[in-house]
Amino acid sequence: MRVLNLGCGTKVSAHPDVVNIDWSMYARLKQSRLGSLLAPLVLDAERLARFRALSSNIRAHNLAKGIPFPENSVDVVYHSHVLEHLDRDVAENL
Template identity: 55%
Template sequence: SAATINIDWSPQVRIKSSKLGDKVAKRLLSGERLDNYNAIEGNLMVHDLRKGIPFESGSIDAVYHSHVLEHIDRDGIDGFLAEIKRVLKPGGR
């Protein structure tokens, strides 16, 4: 069966992933940040993608990344793209 996993390093996802997430969010976030926090759904994984993609080689059908490359140092972009290629199954995209 297909699964989608949101790998994120944002403060909202780090809070959401914690055991006390909802209680902490109500105290620390307000306005648009709280709205963004409340909109987070699905399988979440907190991970710093500068340390690679935390999946086995050839195990992923597709990788979608939005608003990621601009947060990676120029020297790290080739490595990040190589990581995407590494985790993709043959024919993956």
């Protein structure tokens, strides 16, 4: 079973069936080897703790560009407090 957790922020699931997707700086830093090396240099202690607590199954993706999976390729799509961060036309398309 594949589950998408859209707009997860730092609320990620470590379950192997879950793909956490977010466009936050945390996700972008975590996905990048260089970002992971730079994180301790640019994040304060509280943010660095959040960053280090993130599961490695997070994917940086801008949801304004759609869901990065083909139609009918996932079983569950979960999102909470995401749509209000998108422009109306983007949210309608998502």
